[in-house]
Amino acid sequence: MSLVTNSRMALVHWRCRHPALLLAVVASLHLGLCLDVARAGDQDAAIEAAIATITEGEVREHAGLLADDTLEGRAAGSRGGIAAAKYIEKKLKEAGLEPAGDRGSYIQRFTPGYQNVIGMIRGTDPQLRDQYIVVGAHFDHVGYGNQSNSNGPIGYIHNGADDNASGVAALLEIIDALHRAGWQPRRSIVFAFWDGEEINLLGSRHWVRQPTVPREGVKLAINADMVGRLTNGRLEVAGTRTADGLRQLFSSPRLPEEMRLDFTWEYKENSDHWPFYVDDIPSLLIHTGLHSDYHRPSDDIEKLNVAGIRQAAAYLLEVIGRAADVDALPEFRPASRSETASMRAQREAPLSPLPPRLGLRWLWIPAKTADAARADEVAQGAAVGQMRVTEVTPGSAADKAGLKIGDVIVAADGRPLAVEAYLPAAVLAAKDSIRLDVARGDEPVRTVDVALDGEPSSIGFSWRPDSAAPGAVFVTRVIPYSPAARAKIGVHDRIYGIEGEPFADQEALLEGVRELIDSGAETITFEVETAGRLRPVEVDLRLPGADRDDPSL
Structure with missing residues (x-):
């Protein structure tokens, strides 16, 4: 069974378990x-x-x-x-x-x-x-x-x-x-x-x-x-x-790239x-x-x-x-009379960034310039890069694990660093800890177990509902290097569907995402609107560069 089939089977299972939600979606005015x-x-x-x-x-x-x-x-x-x-x-x-x-x-x-x-x-x-x-x-x-x-x-x-x-x-x-x-x-x-x-x-x-x-x-x-x-x-x-749902109705998959x-939200008596x-x-x-x-x-x-x-x-x-x-076209929405452009900044304010789970900064050294001897020591014949630590946040998980400025990280959880995004993506996805292979000076490569701070993130974006858009959410935070970030989902983007289907509300969306992940789906496709442009966006849950012929992002 293909990976896409797995995803779709999970969604079908979700729809069958929640017929009331499905009926609510079908009845929703803005999605008619x-x-x-x-x-x-x-x-x-x-x-x-x-x-x-x-x-x-x-x-x-x-x-x-x-x-x-x-x-x-x-x-x-x-x-x-x-x-x-x-x-x-x-x-x-x-x-x-x-x-x-x-x-x-x-x-x-x-x-x-x-x-x-x-x-x-x-x-x-x-x-x-x-x-x-x-x-x-x-x-x-x-x-x-x-x-x-x-x-x-x-x-x-x-x-x-x-x-x-x-x-x-x-x-x-x-x-x-x-x-x-x-x-x-x-x-x-x-x-x-x-x-x-x-x-x-x-x-x-x-x-x-x-x-x-x-x-x-x-x-x-x-x-x-x-x-x-x-x-x-x-x-x-x-x-x-x-009126409810007009933003989606007036978005377009045909909008030119330029x-x-x-x-x-500004609406005046001017025309x-x-x-x-x-x-x-x-x-x-x-x-x-x-x-x-x-x-x-x-x-x-x-x-x-x-x-x-x-x-x-x-x-x-x-x-x-x-x-x-x-x-069906939606009816007039009286709440619009009390909404102003100044309110928008408050209601659509992005969430602040999450605290880092690892707590370090690095300089990426691509495979072609990395120390070949060191690379062979970690994975013979592998084309790998290295991350040279340039900053360690005091009190962070990296600090507690003993990492120092100048350390070189060459692998994470036993995998060589094929691309720069692999380590930060692996840190986001890891449940409690991550195992790093670290070189320091002329010392042999050693393995360091790092107990990570915070919670893992499978997709990497947060959302909030909009009172003028039932059956939709807008993005309030995207975690760097996450699957959502790699798929180019951005703050203020709107989400209107999952795997080709609408959803009734944010709870239904969350449940659909969870069931797809629990089913082992490796990708999830969302219907996304960015500044009026509607498009399907495939979010790849796999770690970038892991066991792939093409490690590009």
Whole structure:
């Protein structure tokens, strides 16, 4: 029986012994991602095809037109604002979206002469089509600017290329891409382009008061505002705490390596997500951050990161598709109203490092430079390295065992040191003590039994639950040289599954880990999220370099 089979057999045993936990997992809202396999494959293919059609050229075309001087800064109700609305309406018609404004049109008018532009992709699932996800971006800006809305100088056209031609361009590309791919969502998707955002969120406030679809069916709102200045790959996603499990839902296995999501706790009355939030609708803001051109005439098309807008649009398309097709969307989470960015530092504070079990520092001497005679004395013909002790902590296990600065450790528990990580990893895994082969000066190699401090660690990371993420934990400590550290699991990473299965809570995760270890599993695979990127991570419980042809880490 293979090692992988051993691991999976242990997990099956765990699931059979705990059917109630398994039922709880299946019922969990944020993990209700199980679609019919064939349909899921078709939808995934459609999403992939749609993403492939998003181009920088088309993004630049949309943003360039909206941020052109001829639109004079797109102030709400102005000639430029009306022209922008007509352009958006034309694109919705071309993509075949169903009108979702007033009286069978794409337009929702509101006083005094402002207009939202709204279209919809109707859902296909009879059970879900009357649920709605509202995806919005505001198309107005501040015109020539004034003392109340400009950071100066006023009297010049404020083109608002980032604020918010970028968000509108991203949504128009998403709409066009979904149309080309022929994607058919289970839920209905309302694409709303808001007017009057720059004057107290007038358009989105009006729609929330007078929605053009049944209010009780609105389950989620997503707002794209200022996505044109992606820097160092950072895309801000605010509002994931407004409903349980939104962070997982808005993470992605497709996220490019150069991109990361910042799931900020900061959530303000600063854009069109806010009226939905006030009305108890889970809502999110997608944003690339403020900059020195904000509400200035210098916010022009030349300063946009067009490639970054394309990446943001691809990400948004994927998560919109996932939210539209998930079996159940979570309800609004009232606790989010009392959570602030300052609270995050306290709640997510890492645990302090554990005291060392051995208590020494060393200089690693690789095999190719180690004393060949000494190496042959320990293991004839073996390619081994040496650890020269450079510091011994007073009162530590190493000190009590008589180790001194300048001692050379050449083996642990009878195994030559094939790689540097072997000894610290063996110390972590050892139950009570470890046997070291030590050379001192010209003396023969001697064996020293060291009674270790502290407790052993099989995996090497600690975690804590998150009240906004049932069925998930986040990492609070990773022990250096541990299996978790070697697998590159980091502090603040999220754990969502074990051996391809979700877990109900942290107790279920702990029990699953213990049963896998007790069964003799040599590896455990976790579903890990790091800064929004979802990936399976195999944690190897074997000591590095022990009885392997390839001793690399």
